[in-house]
Amino acid sequence: MKRTHSCGGLRLAQAGQEVHLAGWVSGRRDHGGVIFIDLRDREGVTQVVFNPALAPEVSALAHGLRSEFVVQVTGKVSPRPEGTKNATLATGEIEVLASGLQVLNPSETPPFPLDEEGVNEDLRLRYRYLDLRRPAMAEALRARHRAALAIRHYMDEKGFYEIETPVLFKSTPEGAREYLVPSRLNPGKFYALPQSPQQFKQLLMVGGAEKYFQIARCFRDEDLRADRQPEFTQIDIEMSFIGREDIYALIEGLVKRVWKEVKGVEIAVPFPRVTYREAMDTYGTDKPDRRYGLKLADLTEAFRNSSFKVFQSAVAAGGVVKAFNAKGLAVITTGQIEDLTNLAKSHGAKGLAWIKVEKGEWKSPIVKFFSDAEKKALTETLGVEEGDLILFGGDQWVAACEVLGLVRIRCADYLEKLGKLKKDPAQLDFHWVIDFPLLRKDPEHPNMVASHHPFTAPVQEDLPLLESQPEKVRGQHYDLVLNGVELGGGSIRIHQGKVQDKIFREILKLPGDIVQSRFGYMVEALQFGAPPHGGIALGFDRLMALLLGHESIRDVIAFPKNARGQDVMSGAPAEATARQLKEIHIKSETIPGV
Numbered sequence: 001m002k003r004t005h006s007c008g009g010l011r012l013a014q015a016g017q018e019v020h021l022a023g024w025v026s027g028r029r030d031h032g033g034v035i036f037i038d039l040r041d042r043e044g045v046t047q048v049v050f051n052p053a054l055a056p057e058v059s060a061l062a063h064g065l066r067s068e069f070v071v072q073v074t075g076k077v078s079p080r081p082e083g084t085k086n087a088t089l090a091t092g093e094i095e096v097l098a099s100g101l102q103v104l105n106p107s108e109t110p111p112f113p114l115d116e117e118g119v120n121e122d123l124r125l126r127y128r129y130l131d132l133r134r135p136a137m138a139e140a141l142r143a144r145h146r147a148a149l150a151i152r153h154y155m156d157e158k159g160f161y162e163i164e165t166p167v168l169f170k171s172t173p174e175g176a177r178e179y180l181v182p183s184r185l186n187p188g189k190f191y192a193l194p195q196s197p198q199q200f201k202q203l204l205m206v207g208g209a210e211k212y213f214q215i216a217r218c219f220r221d222e223d224l225r226a227d228r229q230p231e232f233t234q235i236d237i238e239m240s241f242i243g244r245e246d247i248y249a250l251i252e253g254l255v256k257r258v259w260k261e262v263k264g265v266e267i268a269v270p271f272p273r274v275t276y277r278e279a280m281d282t283y284g285t286d287k288p289d290r291r292y293g294l295k296l297a298d299l300t301e302a303f304r305n306s307s308f309k310v311f312q313s314a315v316a317a318g319g320v321v322k323a324f325n326a327k328g329l330a331v332i333t334t335g336q337i338e339d340l341t342n343l344a345k346s347h348g349a350k351g352l353a354w355i356k357v358e359k360g361e362w363k364s365p366i367v368k369f370f371s372d373a374e375k376k377a378l379t380e381t382l383g384v385e386e387g388d389l390i391l392f393g394g395d396q397w398v399a400a401c402e403v404l405g406l407v408r409i410r411c412a413d414y415l416e417k418l419g420k421l422k423k424d425p426a427q428l429d430f431h432w433v434i435d436f437p438l439l440r441k442d443p444e445h446p447n448m449v450a451s452h453h454p455f456t457a458p459v460q461e462d463l464p465l466l467e468s469q470p471e472k473v474r475g476q477h478y479d480l481v482l483n484g485v486e487l488g489g490g491s492i493r494i495h496q497g498k499v500q501d502k503i504f505r506e507i508l509k510l511p512g513d514i515v516q517s518r519f520g521y522m523v524e525a526l527q528f529g530a531p532p533h534g535g536i537a538l539g540f541d542r543l544m545a546l547l548l549g550h551e552s553i554r555d556v557i558a559f560p561k562n563a564r565g566q567d568v569m570s571g572a573p574a575e576a577t578a579r580q581l582k583e584i585h586i587k588s589e590t591i592p593g594v
Contacts, residue, residue: 003072008044010091014077019096021046022072022104024133025065026115035062039073039096042138047080047095048073058101068107068114068133074100121554126568128559140556143262144544148215150261151235154254160211160237165200167193167217172518177221179230182584193219196537199522201238202455202493205533206525210240215540224563226552227485227542231561234488235543238535244476244492247536248432251480251488255430262547265428271480272431279433280398284322284405286436289484290429292421294408296324296401302377303394308369310353314394322393322400325382326411328420329389330356336414340391340407349403353392357384409484423483425549430482435459438475439507447509452477454503455522456491457534470507480538482546490536497527 004020023041030036035050050062065071075096086092111127112119114134124131131137152162168191171178181191194200196218204212216236222228235254239246252269259265279288282295303311303321311321326332337354344352355364355378362375370378378384391407393400415421438458439448448470450456458466459474466473476492494500501523504515515523541553554560561567581588 006043007039007041007046008090010046010077010094010096012079012093015079015094017077018074018099019077020072020074021048021096023070024107025067025069025071028065028067030063033059035059035065037062037065039071040133042142044090046091047086047089048075048098049095050098050101054097055099058098061101061103062098065103066107066109068110068130069103070105070107072100072102072104073098122562122568125554125560125562128569132558137555140544140548140550141558143548144556146262147258147544147547148540150258151213151215151254154257155213155237158211158250158253160213161209162214163204163209163212164214165194165197165204165216169194169200170518172199179219179221182586184584187585195220196234197236198453198455201236201535202522202530202533203525205238205240205493205495206528206530210531212239212535213237216537224561224565226554227539227545229541229553229557229560230565232553233540235538235540236535237490237537238533240531240533242492242532242534244434244478244534247478247490247492247534251536251538252430255480258543259428259547267428267430274431274433275435276433276437277435280401280405284401284403284408285484286433287479287481287484287486288405288433289409289412289423290431291423291427291483292412292415294324294326294412296322296404296408297381299323299377299381302374302381306369306374307371308366310350310366311392311394314396314400317396319394319396320400322404323378323382323390324404324408325384326389326391326408326415327383327385328387328418329411329415330358330387331418332356332389332414340410343406343410344393344403347403347406348399349393349395352403352407353394355390357386357388357390360386425483428482430480433479433481434477435474436477436479437471438462438473438477439470441471448507450508451475452489452491454508454519455493455500457494466507476534478536480536485542485546486539487543487546488536488538490534492532492534495526495530495532497523497525497530500526 002020003022007021007023010019021039023039026038026040026045028035028037033052037048038045039048050059052059073096075098077094078097080093080095110130112123114130155162168181171180171190171192176195178195179193181193183189183191197214197216201212214236216234217231218234219231221230224230248270252271256267256269259267276286279286281298282288283290284296298320299322300315300320304315306312314321341352353366355362355367378390382390384390391404393404395403412421412423416423437451438456440451442449452475456475456477459476462473477489478491479489480487494503504510504519505512541557544556545553548556550556559567566572
C-alpha cells in the first residue's frame with residue numbers, strides 16, 4: 001500500500017498524473033450512475049469520480065461505499081469541468097478519475113455527522129476518536145503542534161534548555177487541591193501530582209541551569225469550567241540573573257513568534273502595562289477585557305453623606321461607592337435585573353443597586369434617596385443619557401470592584417446580544433498586569449497569605465513596609481492577559497534563604513515544622529549561592545484556544561475530560577479492585593475485604 005500524495009496536496013500542476021490516495025469517505029453522491037466521493041485525510045479533501053464508462057468494475061464497487069469507509073484509490077488527476085470548480089477547497093480545481101479502488105476497512109454508521117457543528121459535547125467526547133476526524137479538530141491538533149514547535153525553536157534560539165521535571169512529587173500548598181498517588185513501596189505515604197514545576201525550576205536555577213523551559217503537564221483537582229482541565233499543559237520558564245523587563249521582552253517575543261507562525265498575524269510589541277490597582281479600579285478584575293468600555297467610576301466622595309444609608313454606611317466603614325454605565329441597556333428585563341442581582345449576591349454582595357433612564361425619567365427604588373448634587377455627580381461622571389442603565393457597588397474596595405467587575409462582564413454579554421457592543425475576537429488586547437499586592441487577607445486563615453505564591457520577591461522599595469504594613473507591599477508578580485483571559489503569570493523569586501525563611505515564619509506565620517517538612521530543602525538550597533532568578537508559566541491550552549477562536553480549551557486538547565472530570569470514552573475514573581487497593585495499603589468502606 002502506498003500513497004503518492006495527500007488528499008490536500010493535488011493541484012492543476014499534477015493534471016494527467018496517475019496518483020494513489022488513501023483516506024476516509026467524507027461524502028458520497030450518485031449522479032446518474034456516476035459516483036462522486038470526497039476522500040479525506042488529515043491534509044484535506046480530494047473529489048474522486050467513479051465513471052462506469054471509464055472503469056465499470058471499479059465503479060460498481062464504489063456503489064457500496066459509505067461514510068467513513070477507509071479506502072485506497074488509484075486514478076488520474078484531471079481538471080474539473082467548467083462550472084464545477086470549488087473555490088472553497090484547496091484541491092477545488094481538480095478531481096481524480098478513479099481506475100482502482102480497494103476498501104481497506106468498512107465503517108459502521110457514525111453516531112453523529114462529522115460535517116455538522118452543534119453536536120452534543122458529551123456525545124463528541126464519547127466518540128472522541130471520531131470527533132478528531134472533523135476538520136476543526138484536525139486543524140486544532142496541527143496548530144497545537146506548530147505552536148509547540150515554534151516555542152521550542154524560539155526558546156532554543158534564546159539559549160534555553162528544555163529540562164523535564166518529576167511528575168511524582170510531594171504535597172505542597174500552592175492554592176489548589178492536589179491529586180494524591182499512594183506509594184506501594186512506602187505504606188501510608190503519598191506522592192502528589194505537581195500543580196506546576198515551580199520548586200523544581202527554582203532548584204534548577206540553584207543548580208546553574210540559568211535558562212530552563214518545559215512544555216509541562218500539570219494537575220489540579222479543581223471544579224472544572226471551559227478554561228480548566230484536571231490535567232493541563234503549561235509553557236514553564238525560569239531564568240537567572242534577570243529582572244522583570246527581561247521576562248516581558250522574552251514572552252512578548254514568544255507570543256509574537258507563535259501568532260506569526262501559526263496564524264500569519266503580526267502582533268505589536270511591547271505590550272501595555274496595567275497596574276493591579278488600575279485594573280481593579282477601572283474594570284473590577286485583575287484580568288480585564290479592555291475591548292469594550294463600561295468602565296467603573298469612583299463616586300465615594302459624592303455619596304459620603306448620602307441619605308441612601310447603604311452607600312453612606314459603606315463609606316463610613318472605610319469602603320467605596322463604585323458605579324458604571326451600561327449604555328443602552330435600559331431595555332433590560334426584570335428577569336435580567338434579577339439575574340444580575342443574584343450574580344452579585346453569589347459573590348458576597350447584599351444586593352445590587354441600579355437606575356434605568358427611560359423617557360427622561362430615572363427609574364429605581366433608590367432614586368428617591370438621592371439629592372440633586374448626587375444626581376449631578378452621577379450625570380457628569382458617567383455621562384448619563386436616555387436609555388442607560390447605571391449599576392452600583394458599595395462595599396470595601398476589593399469587594400465592590402470584584403462584584404461590579406462580574407456584573408460588567410454579564411452586561412457586556414447582554415449588550416452584545418442586542419447588537420450594541422462587539423467583542424471582536426480578532427482584536428488582540430495583550431497587556432501585562434503588574435504591581436500586585438504581595439500578600440492578601442483570606443477569611444479562611446487568621447494570617448495573611450501569599451497573593452501569588454510564597455516564593456515571590458517583594459518590590460525592593462516596599463521592603464521597609466513588610467513588617468509594619470504588609471498589606472501595602474507589592475510583589476514582583478506579573479500576569480499576561482489577552483481579551484479578559486489570564487494567559488499566564490510569574491514573578492521574580494526570593495533567592496536568599498534567610499529572606500525566604502522570614503516570609504514563611506514571620507510574615508505568613510507558618511509553623512516551623514510545616515516550613516521544614518514542606519519547604520525545608522528549598523530554604524536550604526537558597527543558602528548555597530542561589531542566583532537572582534524569576535520566571536513565568538503560560539497556559540498552553542488557553543493560548544491555543546484563544547489563538548484558534550475557541551471558547552473551551554476542550555476543543556484544542558486531543559483527549560480532554562468533560563465538565564465532571566470524566567473521560568466518557570474510556571470510562572475514567574473507574575473503580576479499583578480489592579487487590580489493587582490492598583497492594584497500595586488503602587482501606588475502602590465500599591469494597592468488601594478492603
